Amino acid sequence: MKIIKGVKISPGIAIGPIFHFHRDSFQISKIKIKKHQINSEIFRLELAISKSIDELTQIRELVTYHLDNEHASMIDAQIMAMKDEIVIQSVKDIVTKELKNVLWAYYEVMSGFEKIMADASSEYLQERDVDLLDVKKRIIHHLSSDKNYSAPEITKPSIVICERITPSDFLHMNKKMVLGLITKIGGVDSHTGILARTLKIPYLSNIIEFHQLIKADKAIIDSYEEKVVIDYNDDEEEYYKKSIQNETRIQIKKVSATKDGTEFKIFVNGSFLSEIESMNLHYYSGVGLFRSEFLCIERNAIPSEDEQYRVYKQIVEHLKGKSVIFRTFDFGRDKFITMLDMEMFHQDQVFEEWGGIQFCLENPTILKNQFKAILRANTTTSEVKIMIPMVSTLKEIRDSKKILNEAKAELKSEKKPFSDKINFGVMVETKEILNILDEIATEVDFFSIGTNDLALYLFGSKRDQYNAKNHYHPTMYSSILKVIEAGKKHNLPVSVCGEMSSDPYALIGLIAIGIRSISINSGSLEQINSIISTIEINKVEQYKNKILKSSSAFENYSILKGIYNSSKYLF
């Protein structure tokens, strides 16, 4: 047995074969270009930047959902570095004036910045050096290859070792296959570290004897003891296997009611098949929101009906009878894909207008194919629901349902089996829909409140400057109350998805005004469970009017924080 010391980043014990992860490196050759090539070289840079930003936007989404906005802002810094005026201008200058190839020019410019930053002494300067490295690698990748910048496929559950790892590489790995993580360089506060803790993957870093690890084919990570064990025998392996068993005994309980016994449903949000498959769905009532557009973002294309069907079917099978809500493609705003018309990217305002269901209604074939795939995944034993995003008019609902009926008719004539008993709901996330709740109630089967976008609509702030305090705003609560009341009147289920329901203080406010069903991000489960299981509805409901009538988000924040803190002792 050989022991290699490291630093604990994420707790846990893992045993398994070693997977050595390293990125392909591309040759950076300096090539003289001809004058007529200048424009195409610059176009290649723009394309590489655009692809890279798309990827980071997707990663940002993941970080926001797994972690929070604060961490997502680190991705913003990367995106900003990609768009950096000085960098782009310097690269263009080298290309146009010195007639050098864009790959070399970009590498030179970024390496220059890296060097200056590496020379700086203070700690935070060295920390951000990692961010820049990812920016450079990603752009270089897209300048050199047509493939997506994604992590290699790990085919069996392994302990992943690498010199260093960017959060994006880590996010792209199939988490089911990552038993543990060991890196030569990495910090406790790094994003990868935070993600590993969220995903409960043991992680050890700062390994001085890293070269020893590369030679090993299997390893044990014991991050409680801050060590990696290699060259171990069967007895030693047995000892650690027992430790893992002991560890997994301490588990989260499934919570389905508040302390006083009021039924409370917790659903989970998901964006990827692998993510859903890696979740223990025992803790949830089902999937409350599946963000189907990530299928397109992953592929950089809209998947065919069959491709979609396979994914949806696997999700439905994994759920074993629990319900799943598939939200139809929600493009626009911060989510867009390169295969859509490039011209669109440069006109931000266009995005605002054709996001959500509007985009799909303008491209009815895309919507119809998606409906067909969802309908086919629905069987008599499953509970599949369809939800359309960003609805603001009754017509959009009727038009969508018309396309849904066309999809059913086509499936019938194509003799493809499906179950046409399917619930059809809307995401409540625009200002307009709040005024037509009664009218649309007869057209739909459920309401799901998307708090992220609703806050944007109500307060008009841009997504990037999205302020979590909006969650506490009395207008948020009075708007949500409208939906709750409409739901009661028309006997429709109302649920809240979006970050508001994962925020402990905001959640208490939601419960106070009558929410009994939420859909959260899996990382928040533990905290949410502890709130739900300790909360007493009648005590919290006393604050309903106070929350609705408060004068500001800040005042509500204080009220809700107060309830939260006192409840820890009282309930």
Added chain:
Amino acid sequence: MVKEKVVVLNEHGIHTRPATAFVTLAGQFDSEIFITYQGKRVNAKSILGLLVLAIEPGAEIEIETDGSDEKEALEELIELVNNKFGTE
């Protein structure tokens, strides 16, 4: 062109997050915006330019704005620095 000196108050100087906040705000103005620190002057709409300055806590920087909305820009950027970039 208008300019004003301001002291960076936040604990860690202008690192990634404050720089992101600064560049985001700077990007909303039409004016050209520069920061001068220790004799180096950079385009403040560039995050890398800003980070390269390695502005330390307590440092005095000069913000310079030049263009149609220079007054507003200067005012809001100074306020951002005084508010510790909204990060603390």
